[in-house]
Amino acid sequence: MEKTYYRAIARTDTARPDSALTLAGGWCWFDEVEMIRRDADPEIIPATHLPEDVMIRLCSARAPLAGLALDAPRIMGILNVTPDSFSDGGQFDLEDAAVARALELRQNGADILDIGGESTRPGAEEVPEDEEISRTAPVIAALRQIDFDAPISIDTRKALVADQALESGADMLNDVSAMEFDPAMVEVAQVSGMPICLMHAQGLPGDMQDDPRYSDVLLDVYDYLEDRIALAEAHGIERANIIADPGIGFGKTLQHNLALIRGLSLFHGLGCSLLLGASRKRFIGTISQTEEADQRMPGTLAVTLAGLAQGVQIHRVHDVAEIAQGVRLWDAITRGYSEEGGR
Template sequence: MYYRPIARTDSARPETALTLAGGWCWFDEVELIRRDAEPEIIPATHLPEEEMIRLCEPRKPLGTLALDAPRIMGILNVTPDSFSDGGQFDVEDAAVARAFALREMGADILDIGGESTRPGATEVSEDEEIARTAPVISELRARGFDGLISIDTRKALVADQALEAGANMLNDVSGLEFDPAMVEVAEISGAPICLMHAQGLPEDMQDDPRYGDVLLDIYDYLEDRIALAEAHGVERANIIADPGIGFGKTVAHNLALIRGLSLFHGLGCPLLLGVSRKRFIGTVGHAEEASARMPGTLAVTLTGLAQGVQIHRVHDVAEIVQGVRLWDAIARGYAEESDA
């Protein structure tokens, strides 16, 4: 059985409502889902104790970054071929300047990647990926960059070198499948690690993705990968889960996952949503160029906020930060700042 909390943010909160993941959403009803029966709605008070703890327990901060408010992860691809911004920041000076600009715009986390994982992309060697990422991270720390830095890689050696250079978070789009040694890096370093679902490799993941039930299949996958990490000494509290929007999914799969995002709080981990400028946004929103998909990205981001997703990985940081601040002020209240 699966338990999807029906997340709400309305100020008219019943006394019996439970707080979702220690954040800004609450719930007093749960959708009980079975693979072999129609779903039903049950009171949240009927949850098994273990499920209630997983859904309600506040998530561990990422370093000093509390997760009781939405957090923005700014994308910095130091690659020549990423689907949206490839070639824009693959020179060190440009990458460093962009990183500081993203921080100024309001990015809480910087996600640096040296290998494109867009559909059809081919693998980059470890040496090349390290050469693209580690010097940028090192230079950022040398210049006093104070934000959380995540290394977006599938490879343990790249991750290790990034941590040595000053990164403090891991983001593995393969969910520890591409390089089994990645789990050792996470365990030894103690760095938080994001585990994402992807069906297939970038070379072929969009050829013909299929699922029995996309929401439940991906939940089970992430539960299995988290259990694997725990078996190797990584604490569940140190794991972030990402359903992998656009990685081996059709438009229908992506939309189903977004509608059911709150289910993934049952993993007992913070959630990361990465939808920025993705093709399904262009398809549904009639925006052929990736750079024109910010409004659609914001729409999906706000949907994620309404379901309690803590971390949002985006290209258009300034625009998304503005939208999130307005959403947050409406949902949680706004303290006016002095003009002095």
């Protein structure tokens, strides 16, 4: 039987019908759904016509992430302790500089800190485990020693690196290979009970941009993530502890990236919180004619706002202060603002 996909048509307008459903327990609502099949034209149906199991997955509030409620947008600040990341390599690869940058990101509005010791930019080479550990674990330990007050995520494909990061005080795993690069990551996530982000990527960093192809990028990425989530659950990892990331820029052309961003609300059907990581990516530079990666903040904000409009809960960005300001304004316009308490 042909598979059917359901994409909630997310809205944020204050004129919300009584019959509307809340999307993922967040700030968006929907009363219509795009019903998609691979070999047929899409149809628009009333949300009330959804199968019950699909409705539950689309509407259920997502579990808190390392203590953070996800009924409001969350900003994940990027801290690359690498010499070769695509836009900030070598800036924070010394421990003191990394700690100072972490504190700055937190002060600027980061709800979560994502620390990575291996570049996964197109063309990047693999970093040995011991070197990746020496870059990341001491920074995490140093932050915990000074009572850094935000959750810390370890951005790694390797189980041993993840395990050492957790021992040093990390609260979350972020695996761009969705536990394929190192199958032992499944055990680390299961035993630790920590949240894990599973991301889609086609190919490895060394070759992922050579000639990426899909039958239907939106549906292919959805199917992949659905399969990886099923594998995680089969190994005892609770769905509430899984975050899904469509992997913007990882084995995708510019048009693939745009198709995924347009269809982001489909991924709520996975029943997980969602992470969007488009910060400073090359497609932003191409469209905006901005060659230097560190000059792509306005384009990153535009993509972030597109994600907010579709209910994406976590936004992984470099330019935390600027994106946080944009998110606060969007939130005030969308959900209201009071001088006494902010929102």
